[in-house]
Amino acid sequence: MLAAEPPALTPVVHDELNRALEDLAGQVHGLGDRWRDHFGRGESAAERPLITLMLNWRQELALTPAQVQSLERLRADFQREATRRDADLRAAETALGTMLQAEPVDLGGVEAKLRDIERQRADLRLARVKTIEQGKGQLTPEQRTKLSNLLASSAPRRAGTPTTFDVQPR
Numbered sequence: 001m002l003a004a005e006p007p008a009l010t011p012v013v014h015d016e017l018n019r020a021l022e023d024l025a026g027q028v029h030g031l032g033d034r035w036r037d038h039f040g041r042g043e044s045a046a047e048r049p050l051i052t053l054m055l056n057w058r059q060e061l062a063l064t065p066a067q068v069q070s071l072e073r074l075r076a077d078f079q080r081e082a083t084r085r086d087a088d089l090r091a092a093e094t095a096l097g098t099m100l101q102a103e104p105v106d107l108g109g110v111e112a113k114l115r116d117i118e119r120q121r122a123d124l125r126l127a128r129v130k131t132i133e134q135g136k137g138q139l140t141p142e143q144r145t146k147l148s149n150l151l152a153s154s155a156p157r158r159a160g161t162p163t164t165f166d167v168q169p170r
Contacts, residue, residue, distance in 0.1 A: 026097050027090070051075045051135040057150055061143045070138050078131040085124045092117045 051071050054061060058068055096113045099106060139147065 022101075023094065023097060026093060050132045051078075053151070054135060054139070054147060057147070060150060061139070061146055063143070067138050071135055074131055074135050074138075078128065081127060082124060085120065085127070089117065089120050089124070092120060 051074055054063070055068065055071055055075070063071070092113065096110065096117065099110050099113060136144065136147075
């Protein structure tokens with residue numbers, strides 16, 4: 001008597017589970033991008049969380065109560081805007097993922113969605129720079145000089161990176 005061969009195993013992947021895993025992978029990837037953006041992937045001195053640093057150094061900069069209040073308002077307003085824009089970006093990324101699952105893929109639609117996503121990212125980055133510039137505008141020339149010195153003394157040194165930061169108004 002011969003032993004019966006086991007039935008051939010076939011991988012079973014449900015479309016719904018596959019889509020959920022792809023969505024999860026996309027969200028994790030997006031989270032990694034946002035993490036790197038927030039904590040400095042290629043971040044220029046002009047895009048660091050300068051307002052938070054100003055508030056952390058309020059004594060060293062001798063900020064007035066009015067300056068502190070104004071900086072806190074700028075930071076809170078930007079955080080609300082960034083949260084809204086981030087949600088819009090995630091929704092656009094999810095829509096893109098859905099578009100990429102279609103058979104056949106609508107290349108024109110995908111191109112438009114990708115351009116929209118990158119425009120949204122650029123808009124968020126520009127809003128951040130504008131907010132930082134508004135925050136720097138709250139400081140006196142003496143405070144800007146002191147801030148520049150504090151930034152220079154606390155910045156990690158990288159090869160080829162300047163050691164001073166421009167916080168003077170333009």
